Amino acid sequence: MSKIVSRRGLISGLAAAAGASGLALAARLASRYGLIPPDSGGIYGIGETLTYASQRLLMSHHSLAREFDRRHISKVCPVNGPPPEDEIYQRHLAGGFAEWRLRVDGLVARPSTFSLAALKRFPPRTQITLQVCEEGWSFIAEWTGVPLSYVLNLVGVRPQAKYVVFFPFDSFWDSLDMEEAWHPQTLLAYGMNGQDLAAGHGAPVRLKVPRQLGYKNVKYLASITVTDTLKHIGKGLGSSAPEVGYAWYAGI
Amino acid sequence: MIAATGMAEPAYFPAAAVHTAKHKRRIKLNAPRHSILVRVTHWITTLSFLGLLVSGVAILLAHPRLYWGETGTAGTPALIDLPLPFLLGGQSGWGRYLHFLSAWVLVLTGFAYMVSGLATGHFYRNLLPSRTGPSEDAFRTYRAPQKLAYLAVVFLLFPLMIWTGLAMSPAVTSVFPELVTVFGGQQSARTIHFLITNILVLFVAVHIVMVAVSGFIRRMRAMIRGNA
Known part of the structure; x- marks a missing residue:
């Protein structure tokens, strides 16, 4: 019996060692290929990492979010929360955003600022996509804006860039990995259903990321920073969402 | 040796x-009444199902209304308006973290169970209803309705839960849009996900009652130690 036990012990030991080294190797590879989300700590981080890594591998060829016909546009497009009370924002809102400028800086060759009129002069993209709130409700709307990739090309992203961070006039800052940032459906949207973006929907410009849930679509943009690390921004978890208990990656 | x-x-x-x-x-x-693999996967599945259920309720309470089709929100007609409060206290945050962690555990465990069940003939021997009728040893075998219930849970309900779960993911449906279009939309998938949850909870309730009335200690021992 003891022989059997020790034999089984040996096999389990070898299996455990193989498993542990396999996991260590997988973790190193995942880190190298950018498959570990910034909020990967803790027990829940295991699930988040599995989800983020598997979906990133699955979507490695710029898969497009579903787009719809005009007749699918929802009659009810709820506004989730009022626009920021921030004094500067309120002044821009009152002035029709004429003085508003979007700053783009960080790991770029040419840090720049763009007026709303300048963004509207760039080649636009219009898409009718589904926006799903993590609470459960959803609507379909037509969004018009300039692809983020166009602006990134203008400012010249440096090769070491890993994330693009979005700072709004409210506290819900967020970030995207480069895969999502370069994606053709990732827009700096200034129009919704054929009109200028309403204040409640994120005027003057909001981010549209239709392959992720609603809360990833940052409203009231003020500035954009390209970076190679998220460690020194906020609590270092990649966005404001994990700081209040929600996942950084919102592909599901 | x-x-x-x-x-x-x-x-x-x-x-x-x-x-x-x-x-x-x-x-x-x-x-043994149950093989080691059946016993281990049974209890891991039990834990992850509990995690999924608790977190699923936490997520549902953020918006306890269900719709049919592609979209739905307050101000549009609901298919099912649950008599539950809208809880927006952030419980869907840990709910979502726990839901996806439990889902991964359940999917990986279920995969191991499926592969071994097919390889060892477990499904064929123990869960496929036989034409010869039930064996005289009631403790060791199941009757046809029981077998069909287990088969439905393993091969129909859990796969549908995973499917409708993935159909709610905008990232996954960007790669496989058919996952959601066959149900008629993202909200339909959410509603089916909820309805199957109810069937699975009913299954678990009946399962526990049957274990209780057919010799709880002996059944539990069989599922823990293998022998009754």
């Missing part, structure tokens, strides 16, 4: 358990 291991522990080699007619009777008497 290998033979000795096999004889001492037939439970670990369920596929090899029925070799010769001579061994058959002895093994049938000694063989």
